[in-house]
Amino acid sequence: MENVLFEKQGHVSIITINRPKALNALATAVLKDLEEAVKTVEEDMDTYALIITGAGSKSFVAGADIVEMKDKTVEEAAEYSGYGNSIFRRIEQLHCPVIAAVNGFALGGGCELAMSCDIRLASENAVFGQPEVGLGITPGFGGTQRLARLIPTGIAKEMIYTARNIKADKAKEIGLVNDVVASDDLMATAMKLANRIAANAPIAVAHAKKAINEGLQQNIDDAVKLEVSEFSECFKTEDQKYGMECFVNRVKDKEFKNK
Ligand code: CO8
Numbered sequence: 001m002e003n004v005l006f007e008k009q010g011h012v013s014i015i016t017i018n019r020p021k022a023l024n025a026l027a028t029a030v031l032k033d034l035e036e037a038v039k040t041v042e043e044d045m046d047t048y049a050l051i052i053t054g055a056g057s058k059s060f061v062a063g064a065d066i067v068e069m070k071d072k073t074v075e076e077a078a079e080y081s082g083y084g085n086s087i088f089r090r091i092e093q094l095h096c097p098v099i100a101a102v103n104g105f106a107l108g109g110g111c112e113l114a115m116s117c118d119i120r121l122a123s124e125n126a127v128f129g130q131p132e133v134g135l136g137i138t139p140g141f142g143g144t145q146r147l148a149r150l151i152p153t154g155i156a157k158e159m160i161y162t163a164r165n166i167k168a169d170k171a172k173e174i175g176l177v178n179d180v181v182a183s184d185d186l187m188a189t190a191m192k193l194a195n196r197i198a199a200n201a202p203i204a205v206a207h208a209k210k211a212i213n214e215g216l217q218q219n220i221d222d223a224v225k226l227e228v229s230e231f232s233e234c235f236k237t238e239d240q241k242y243g244m245e246c247f248v249n250r251v252k253d254k255e256f257k258n259k
Contacts, residue, residue, distance in 0.1 A: 004033035005055070006040060011048035011202075012194040013041055016055050017113075023062035024054040026084065026109045026141075030065075035087050041094055045258065048198035048205070050094060051190045052117060053101040054110075057183060060100070060126065063108030066135065081140035084109060088116035088142050092213065095206045097197050101190040102126045103183065107165065112141035115150060118209065120176065121190050122168040123183040128176060129165030149216070151175050201239040201256045207231070 005016040015037045017024040024030075041047050054060040064084065072080060091098055091113075100106075100117035106128045114120050114128075122128075130143045138144060139160060147156040151174045159166065168180040181189045197205060207230040215223035234240045238259040246254045 001033040001036055003027075003030040004037045006037045008047065009191070010195070011046060011198040012051065012191065013044070013047040013049075014051045014053070015041075016053050017061055018055040020054075020056035020059070022065065023059035023105055024056070024110070025062050025065040026113075027065035027068050028080070028083075031084055031087060035090075038087060038090050038094070041096070042090065045095065045202075047096050048202045048258070049096050049194035050098045051101050051187075051194055052091070052098060052113065053187065053190070054103055057103065057125075059104040059110070060102040060106040061110030061113050062105045063110050063131070064141065077137075077140070084112075084141040088113060091116045095209070096202070097194075097205060097209060099190050099194055101186050102128075102168075102177065103186055107131055108139065108143070109141045112139060112143045112146065115146040115176075116142060119178050119193070120171075121186065121193065122171060122177040122180045123186040124168055124180060125183055126168040126171065126177070126180070127165050128168075128171045129163065130160045131163045131165065133161065134163035147176075199254075199256075201234075201237070201243055202258045203237050203239055204234050204243075207233055 003019050005018045007014050017030060019025065019030055041050055097119065098117040100114040100120045102114050102120055102122040104125055106114045106126060108131055111128050111130055130139045130147065132139045144160065147159065155174050168177065171177045172180050211227050211230040215226050218226065239256045242256065
């Protein structure tokens with residue numbers, strides 16, 4: 001894969017969008033490589049957490065590729081938007097938590113990619129925005145839906161209608177990012193967080209992710225039933241027996257088996 005780097009450190013996988021000369025803009029070729037990397041994680045239950053970041057120090061992802069997009073027909077635009085959305089939805093539905101390590105511009109499709117992740121960590125130089133209406137289009141990789149679900153609707157609408165970018169500190173203030181760290185500390189902080197997640201029972205984490213993501217789309221009665229189901233499924237696992245035995249026997253250094 002030329003446009004996406006993939007590596008694994010212990011139980012943490014790392015996907016790096018690697019097209020720095022175009023600020024990691026998501027041309028179709030980049031999306032294809034991203035899809036391939038996502039498939040690798042989907043098939044790897046030994047990945048307990050995933051980090052997505054961008055190559056270079058300037059940009060996470062500066063959006064969909066405007067040069068490639070500009071002459072598209074209505075049908076081609078629908079295909080491109082559908083393709084990007086399908087990959088981002090697969091990221092959202094991965095079994096493991098996904099951390100976006102946002103190392104610079106996260107504009108348009110870049111902000112949308114970050115929002116398909118579970119957690120966003122930003123470097124101090126990160127910039128977020130949905131500049132699409134300034135280009136004559138709407139967000140097309142999930143921005144109208146995920147931004148309005150993640151932060152207060154009025155603030156999401158203001159960001160999308162004005163096409164104005166916001167800096168990392170503002171993104172934290174409105175709840176778009178979990179934390180802001182110095183650029184040099186971003187990957188170490190993301191790794192620390194990923195390893196903290198990976199130290200817990202992976203099947204329980206996966207059930208928790210499913211309960212949160214799917215429950216948020218349901219009414220509270222159905223959502224609570226979903227929680228009952230995801231909770232009780234954990235009792236099929238060796239890790240549930242082991243985790244509780246460790247508590248009872250005061251064992252501190254646990255190592256779950258993912259079984
Ligand atoms: N697409 C293509 N090329 C890009 C993009 C992009 N989104 N962003 C940057 N580049 C390229 C530039 O053209 C330039 O290339 P070259 O060196 O060959 O001229 C190179 O990256 C460096 O960029 P700049 O010289 O512009 O760098 P600056 O530091 O001056 O500016 C900015 C950085 C502010 C990030 C600026 O590049 C910019 O505004 N980029 C565009 C940001 C944007 O509008 N993104 C949203 C795109 S639309 C979108 O994402 C919609 C998603 C849904 C699509 C579904 C549709 C069907």
